[in-house]
Amino acid sequence: MRDLGTMGESTFNLWCADAGLFANGSKIDKTGWDFLVEFPFDFRADPDVIHKSAIECRVQVKSTDDNKGKISITLSNLRRLITAHMPSFFVFLEFDGQSSAERAYVLHVEEELISKVLKRLHEIEQSDKENRFNKRTITIHYNNSHLLNSLDGNSLKENFLSHIGNDMSSYIVKKRDHLASTGFENGFAQINFTTQGKDNLRKLIDVSIGVEKSAKIQSFVGTKTRFGIKSKSPFVNAVNGRLEMPDIQPNTVGEICFKEDKLTVGFSFPSKLYFSPFNKMVPKELVKARVEGDFFDLRFNPFTGEAEHSFSFGEGIRLDVYQFRDALKLLKQLCTPNKRLFSELRFAQLPVLTFNVDCHGQVYPFDKELEALKAACEILSFFDIAKGVDTSLLEISYLTESIQQFSDLIDSSNKSFKVEFNVEDASYDPKKPTACICLTSVQIGSHVFGIFIVITGEVHTNDENGKYIIHSTSYNIEKKIVVPENLAVKREDLFTEIDPIEKKYSDDFQVIVMDT
Template sequence: MGQAYFEQLCSANGLIANSSSLNDATGWDYTVEFPNDYSGKKLNHEKNFENIIVKFQVKSTKTNKKSVSIKLTNMQRFVNEPLPSFIIIFKYNNSSIEPQRAYLIHVDDKLIGRTIKRLREADINGVKHLHKKKISITFDESDEIKNISKEDLLKLIKGYTGENVQTYIQNKIRITNTIGYDKLNTKIQFRTSSFNETENMVHALIGLSNSFRVNNTIVSETRFGLEKTINQTETGLINIDKIKANDLKAALIIPNKDGQYVSEIQADIYSLGPIYNSLPDKLKIFRFQTGIINIIYKPKLKTFNFKIDIKSGNKRCIFELYEEVQFVLNSIEFKHIIIEVDAKRIIDSPTTISNVEIGVIINISKLLKQVIKTLNYFNIRNCKMSINELESIGHKMLILSYSISGKADFSFETRLLQSNVDNYKKSPLEYELTALSA
């Protein structure tokens, strides 16, 4: 009854209603295609004209209830279908062959959310015969098609989809994939088999390593407040590609013998978050890091380790790198460091750097001075370089710097380098390094 009227309604509106092969005791699925619009508009035949295709389920009722039941599997199909989907409900009295009222229900974000939540509940409860489960769809006057025979069905549907169906599809896919999730929705439970593995885990969580071994791993996901196990293994390896530093920064400060600040730089903070309190004191660690400085602080043991990575391959702004190298030289000279977080002093102690070769640091400082002098001469402010790269081109920088200063006659090589710099100035990338390494 409702299916026949729906086909007539589509035909009267110039729509093509293709019935699916899935017959349902209480409804019928249709794929409805809207024809190309040739109503006097100038068309570009070289471009594909976008047809609007939507999915419909037709429901008929003779009751006064403001709800209908639909199989959960049918709603599952509508939710997973990226095309616009609708439920049209026709209300009949006992004697009429045409409906007295019609209601158009859009499968929107609220209905998508309700359906996905019901599906998750079924998964958690181990429901085997999903096709026997139903979901209630309610409707009211706001969903009513006011004049069934004269209403423009195409206009009604476009009111939900907009003119750009591709945008609608992308938005529906996004909603289907994200609705019901909180910001933190995945939980991993595991055990570590030894103290060493627990230590490896701690190091990975603060960025000192990138993997650790675990046992009895359970991965669960929470959606709509419902937790569901999605993976379970006896043993495994957890890889952590990148750890995000805390939002707060630490101030690393070198004071002189009179307590006056000689040098100060900012450092990233890496902490262990909620697992900190459950760890043994030996593994309660904070990490402070700059480009070449690594400080490991164990507050419960009142110890810290100050290391310098002078062979770092990470590219840094030359001016920032020089500031860090000067900080290291000051720490070698004054042998004292202060660390403050959010204006609170957490370390104020004598220190020594455990792995630094003073002569190497001094040489790097000299090279950086010459590089900065050269960059300033060419008015270059955006130059990034690693220490390895700095050492590889250091002799050229010295030649260029001396030539600029007039201390030596290296005008031929200077002209070549100047030419290279000029050639690369049109590039937004690190042309300085390329030019000076040529």
């Protein structure tokens, strides 16, 4: 009687020897593999190669006289092959009744097969039936995509290497990571809990969208899952507690836009959108979603139209200056009685959601700050700055007057200027035209903005204090500077900026540099 097993192993041994591979046979037929195949070291003169381990793989050889393209293998043997960190292969040899192999197929134990077998193992382990893996089998299929190009050792070797690559360590890391993560694609546990009453249910929904910190629950059962298969025993089973969800992440990000009507530009603000995972389980009147921005929070029910919003510009809230201006403009509109705003939610992978916001008459407390922010935006525009300057409500409130004055200064519609100064230089002649170089600056949130201005004109003397005075109806801005507010500007750096300005006017004017 033909011994196909021995014929197959002998053929495999011969091919390995022909290719310079070392095929070490398993002495005990319970290991799940027939051969441990060792590759020779790579002897290239490369310092990095010296540190790499030699390639090894486990191989199970299956011999047959038919060509069905499939074979049943016990789960106990498969488990050893798929969980081994080193590469594993099946080599199927078809003899067709001949004395030598007619065809050979090489099947790599790759990630898809690993996951398939592990899922089956979990199904059996958690079932109520007998779970002896050595009594259960799974069918392994192979086809022409696994066919060895030629029946020799070199073809076998090249096939192995095409799957393993040239770095054994990288292969092992990748396989180990897959073994650790597969089956957890949809989570690692199933949580079941109960709560009583609509108030607790509403609070639970608020917890799920990050509004509330915790909600009361009556029972809590947690069961580990893998491949969607529940473990027989829960890892936690408790009664009467509080449920927290401390790391709530938005479902998507985008922006919310408020307009006076559909055809206006309106105000747009970056936003995060949260949908409660309980929305599919509760009545429509309890469904809730949340839109969160840097300074606002909007909760609404898309079915009933019920909505509530809140704004905060308090401690810790810093916004881009342009965004801050738009935020206060929006808030002013929301405080206008009998006004309706048209709103749009624009979020990735979702259709645009539109709704109306009815405004109710309320006292608007930020008129002064809004005017200061408008002036601040004009200053930023003058300095050609579109973004990157942030501020807080407290800073704007404190610096309102200086921001407005600086904005007035750069406004070309200003009519007249008066400069009063003393001169310590005895050679100064007040009868000659004078050019005064002045540096003026203002802080807007995170940055300081400054301009060197030159005011020219005839000099007069103040009879009361003896100081010189220049009255002028025009001035020139010769230099703009912008620095972060925490950056100390050296005095010598300022004079470096002044020197070319002074030279520009020195031929026609006596130049006075105002003390900076």
